[in-house]
Amino acid sequence: MNINRPCGTFDRNYFQAKELYRTRLRKVLLALLILGMYVLPLLIGDYGISILTVICAFIIGMLGLQIITGYCGQISIGHAAFMGVGMYTVAILQRHFGFSFWLALPFAGLVPMFIGMMFGVPALRMKGLYLAFATLAAHFVIVYVISNWRSVTNGTDGMWMKRPGELFGIDFMKDRNYYLLVLTVTIFMTYVATNLSRTKLGRSFVAVRDNDIAAEVMGINIAYTKIMAFGVGCFFAGISGAMGGAYYEYVNIEWFGLDDSIWYLGFLVVGGFGSIFGAIAGATVWKIMDELSTLVTPLAETFLGGAAFYASAAFSLVFYSLIIIVFLVFEPRGIAHRWEIIKRSYRLHPFPY
Amino acid sequence: MAEFIRDITKKREQRYSYGLMLLRECIEKKRPLINPNSKERKALLRAENISIAFGKLQALNNVMVEVKEGEILAIIGPNGAGKTCLLNVISGFYRAQQGDVYLEEKRITHFSSHKIAELGLCRTFQNIALYTGLSVTDNIIAGRHPHIGYNFVTGMIYFPWANKEEAYQRAIAEDIIDFLELEHVRGAVVGMLAYGLRKRVELGRALALEPRILLLDEPMAGMNLDEKEDMARFIIDINEFLKIPIVLIEHDMGVVMDIADRIVVLDFGNKIAEGVPEEIKQNQKVIAAYLGAG
Numbered sequence: 181m182n183i184n185r186p187c188g189t190f191d192r193n194y195f196q197a198k199e200l201y202r203t204r205l206r207k208v209l210l211a212l213l214i215l216g217m218y219v220l221p222l223l224i225g226d227y228g229i230s231i232l233t234v235i236c237a238f239i240i241g242m243l244g245l246q247i248i249t250g251y252c253g254q255i256s257i258g259h260a261a262f263m264g265v266g267m268y269t270v271a272i273l274q275r276h277f278g279f280s281f282w283l284a285l286p287f288a289g290l291v292p293m294f295i296g297m298m299f300g301v302p303a304l305r306m307k308g309l310y311l312a313f314a315t316l317a318a319h320f321v322i323v324y325v326i327s328n329w330r331s332v333t334n335g336t337d338g339m340w341m342k343r344p345g346e347l348f349g350i351d352f353m354k355d356r357n358y359y360l361l362v363l364t365v366t367i368f369m370t371y372v373a374t375n376l377s378r379t380k381l382g383r384s385f386v387a388v389r390d391n392d393i394a395a396e397v398m399g400i401n402i403a404y405t406k407i408m409a410f411g412v413g414c415f416f417a418g419i420s421g422a423m424g425g426a427y428y429e430y431v432n433i434e435w436f437g438l439d440d441s442i443w444y445l446g447f448l449v450v451g452g453f454g455s456i457f458g459a460i461a462g463a464t465v466w467k468i469m470d471e472l473s474t475l476v477t478p479l480a481e482t483f484l485g486g487a488a489f490y491a492s493a494a495f496s497l498v499f500y501s502l503i504i505i506v507f508l509v510f511e512p513r514g515i516a517h518r519w520e521i522i523k524r525s526y527r528l529h530p531f532p533y
Numbered sequence: 534m535a536e537f538i539r540d541i542t543k544k545r546e547q548r549y550s551y552g553l554m555l556l557r558e559c560i561e562k563k564r565p566l567i568n569p570n571s572k573e574r575k576a577l578l579r580a581e582n583i584s585i586a587f588g589k590l591q592a593l594n595n596v597m598v599e600v601k602e603g604e605i606l607a608i609i610g611p612n613g614a615g616k617t618c619l620l621n622v623i624s625g626f627y628r629a630q631q632g633d634v635y636l637e638e639k640r641i642t643h644f645s646s647h648k649i650a651e652l653g654l655c656r657t658f659q660n661i662a663l664y665t666g667l668s669v670t671d672n673i674i675a676g677r678h679p680h681i682g683y684n685f686v687t688g689m690i691y692f693p694w695a696n697k698e699e700a701y702q703r704a705i706a707e708d709i710i711d712f713l714e715l716e717h718v719r720g721a722v723v724g725m726l727a728y729g730l731r732k733r734v735e736l737g738r739a740l741a742l743e744p745r746i747l748l749l750d751e752p753m754a755g756m757n758l759d760e761k762e763d764m765a766r767f768i769i770d771i772n773e774f775l776k777i778p779i780v781l782i783e784h785d786m787g788v789v790m791d792i793a794d795r796i797v798v799l800d801f802g803n804k805i806a807e808g809v810p811e812e813i814k815q816n817q818k819v820i821a822a823y824l825g826a827g
């Protein structure tokens with residue numbers, strides 16, 4: 181019934197009992213993976229680096245949505261907008277107040293966090309679809325404010341953003357070095373999210389998701405928990421936006437469409453609700469699909485004639501929809517669940533179950 | 534005979550030596566365990582003149598219940614008598630239209646549920662309400678929520694003291710798992726467990742809160758005889774070893790008569806009798822209520 185650990189591992193104390201990686205093999209593999217991610221840019225070209233950077237930035241955002249929706253069970257369809265708030269916070273602080281990127285980065289997390297907490301308040305009264313519509317309001321309000329507050333945000337023209345300057349002699353204007361920075365931030369945020377999910381606040385998120393009545397009676401303050409979920413999730417979204425926006429050195433409100441927020445949710449399903457690995461897998465698949473759809477653009481040209489630019493956009497939508505439908509039908513619990521099954525069958529190897 | 538009893542007692546003590554020890558320490562750190570045999574048993578929980586109506590239906594009508602230190606109080610009554618309703622009012626889940634609830638002479642009528650839980654009033658549900666996505670251990674640790682010290686930033690970065698605290702909480706959870714004999718399913722996701730085990734996990738989660746008083750809503754409903762006996766044993770052990778007073782709602786008269794110190798009988802929202810089991814067995818009103826005689 182309960183085979184969720186590798187064979188031959190025994191706990192000798194309570195510290196071991198709660199370890200995430202029990203066997204040495206898994207620890208080594210994780211270290212190799214991280215090392216590999218750092219070495220990878222030396223092997224691949226600029227194109228590969230750009231994809232990796234975007235994937236890393238989106239992983240942070242997806243982790244945020246995982247916390248709100250996967251862990252705490254509150255649907256949010258304003259997530260891309262909070263990413264935008266993070267980006268614009270950095271851009272505005274740099275342009276109007278002369279902040280450096282480093283100084284602005286914490287604000288890129290904190291400002292969306294507070295706005296997210298504000299828009300999280302309806303969650304105290306609403307659930308499910310109704311809450312989804314309340315967060316939809318967040319999206320429209322944010323987009324409206326950014327596109328109309330021209331003196332500060334430059335309206336729909338977008339704003340320039342500066343990458344961080346040199347630090348310890350590393351020049352972040354080079355894409356390769358900037359990728360290493362984004363990767364480091366992503367690893368740190370993943371670490372934080374993992375710890376969150378296995379400590380007090382994370383458990384209370386899951387408690388509220390699974391049974392809010394019981395949670396309330398067991399001494400968990402539901403209002404605080406839900407608002408914290410929105411706050412922490414939007415903090416992640418903001419950091420993700422800041423890292424991504426600084427890569428392009430430009431932000432524009434058009435990037436945070438409603439469709440992006442919905443794709444966010446869709447690919448969270450693909451990755452798998454309620455696990456950190458699911459968020460990472462979801463974001464990765466999303467961005468790889470994105471690139472695939474641009475790769476087939478020349479093909480589209482031969483089939484559809486001149487309108488290739490739009491064809492590529494259309495192709496990406498077809499791809500997205502297909503993969504989400506496939507997952508909804510065949511593996512509604514996402515890649516993360518599939519991965520668990522694979523791991524389990526590996527551990528049980530000679531026996532089918 | 535005397536030898537036999539001594540033997541049993543010894544076995545009992547051995548049992549205690551692996552299970553609930555840590556939890557008992559935790560509770561003792563905060564307050565002395567009260568010997569229930571002492572003469573002046575105070576009322577710990579008092580529900581005064583509770584009335585609540587849903588539309589025309591008077592679910593509770595001027596009900597007055599008192600729970601004393603260290604006792605097992607059973608609340609019985611036919612279906613729809615208002616037993617669960619009373620529990621809901623006490624745990625702050627329903628708001629009574631009239632009446633007050635006092636916990637240790639503190640008025641808790643207007644407190645929110647989680648505040649009441651933090652004060653040590655803890656309950657289980659008639660239809661199981663567990664965190665279905667979490668494992669058994671995590672469910673019990675989640676029950677420790679108000680007692681976990683670190684704040685969320687500390688937890689996120691996982692400072693050494695948060696790590697230590699987590700290990701300590703896990704030790705307490707394992708202690709409870711030992712006591713409730715859930716070792717074989719400790720890592721299993723709760724949603725997949727059998728009904729009887731889930732009821733046990735719910736009891737464990739309630740225990741983890743270090744309750745001052747424990748309210749159990751039909752903990753043995755739908756169980757077979759073996760499971761019922763186990764559950765009755767757990768309830769008695771909790772009551773004796775941790776000195777936690779227990780309010781028990783139960784339909785099985787055999788169990789109630791055996792383990793309850795006092796019984797309150799409800800019928801159509803009215804309290805029709807109160808007393809020790811022998812008195813209740815003889816009470817004409819109670820017999821009438823159960824047999825449905827007008």
Ligand SMILES: Nc1ncnc2c1ncn2[C@@H]1O[C@H](COP(=O)(O)OP(=O)(O)OP(=O)(O)O)[C@@H](O)[C@H]1O
Pocket residue numbers: 587590592610611612613614615616617618619659
């Ligand atoms: N939220 C509610 N809204 C309307 N009526 C309710 C509500 N809760 C309880 N009632 C009614 O109050 C009465 C008492 O219900 P309660 O659940 O307390 O009964 P009970 O004694 O626990 O019965 P059982 O033994 O079946 O559990 C019932 O008639 C029930 O229909």
Ligand SMILES: [Mg+2]
Pocket residue numbers: 616617618659
């Ligand atoms: Mg009931």
